[in-house]
Amino acid sequence: MHYLGELAAIATSFCWAGGSIMFALAGRLIGSYNVNKLRIPIAAIFLSLILWMIYGTLFPTGYDRDVLLYLSISGIIGLAVGDTFYFRCLVILGPRQGALMMSLAPVMTALLAYFVIDERLSLMALVGIFVTLAGITWVTTDKKDRKINSKEGSRAFGILMGIGGAAGQAVGFVFAKKGMGDAFDPMSATLIRMLSATIAIWVVALFRRELVSTIKAVCSKKAFYVLVGATLLGPTFGVWVSMVAVKHTQAGIAATLISTFPVVIIPMTMIIHHERPTVRAVVGAIIAVVGVAMLFLE
Helix, strand or coil: CCCHHHHHHHHHHHHHHHHHHHHHHHHHHHCHHHHHHHHHHHHHHHHHHHHHHHHCCCCCCCCCHHHHHHHHHHHHHHHHHHHHHHHHHHHHHCHHHHHHHHCCHHHHHHHHHHHHCCCCCCHHHHHHHHHHHHHHHHHHCCCCCCCCCCCCCCHHHHHHHHHHHHHHHHHHHHHHHHHHCCCCCHHHHHHHHHHHHHHHHHHHHHHCCCHHHHHHHCCCHHHHHHHHHHHHHHHHHHHHHHHHHHHHCCHHHHHHHHCCHHHHHHHHHHHHHCCCCCHHHHHHHHHHHHHHHHHHHC
16 A cells, blocks of 8 residues: 555554553553553553454464564663653653654654664655654744643653653664564564563563552552553554554654654644644644655655
């Protein structure tokens, strides 16, 4: 299908926009670290069930050692490490400012893809990425949205966590693309990433004796429902579709289109929180859409 990768990336941005809003709420209820510890194994269970319904097996098959290695690196760095940083950033800075930090991910992804998998972008693609990121930056640097959750950390710490999250996502995308190649199934790849991330994050949690405290944290029905809903939307369907995007288009282009989720957050916050967008937000959204159109034309 023509433009399958680009369309999958746009679909991912919608999933991640809704998931970011819900995860920010869950993080404020039970803490950002608890959110990441719980959402990854929950997503792995959902993905395993989906794999069983589609292929009749609960676990991926047909991969060699290199595929397992690259996808495991992608899962551990992209999901266990990178997303832990990102969710801390979300809780401190909020969804919009947190999304701004993640707009660094496409640039990091394009640079890393150039050195790791020799993926070169055309001039049109580079200009499209620049225009899209300019629009996202214009939206998310609105001075009217400067509130932070100081209980979780300072603004500087939130920014540092955001940079770490963007770097983790870049590594995750590039190694996922290297692991999948042209033939490996994105659903199976997503599950391998989730399982490796689950093992990594829970080895650390058990070493720190956090099992009981984590279970207590999610005993709240509200927190549990928000977490499950956000997990279905973000790391289950969102990450699955993002792997389709990374497989079927260049990693830098996929990362750029996925990073438009701060623009998608605007209408969602209008509906949920009855917020009116500023002129700045509307102009930034238009600029981002122009950049996205350039990537499709490329």
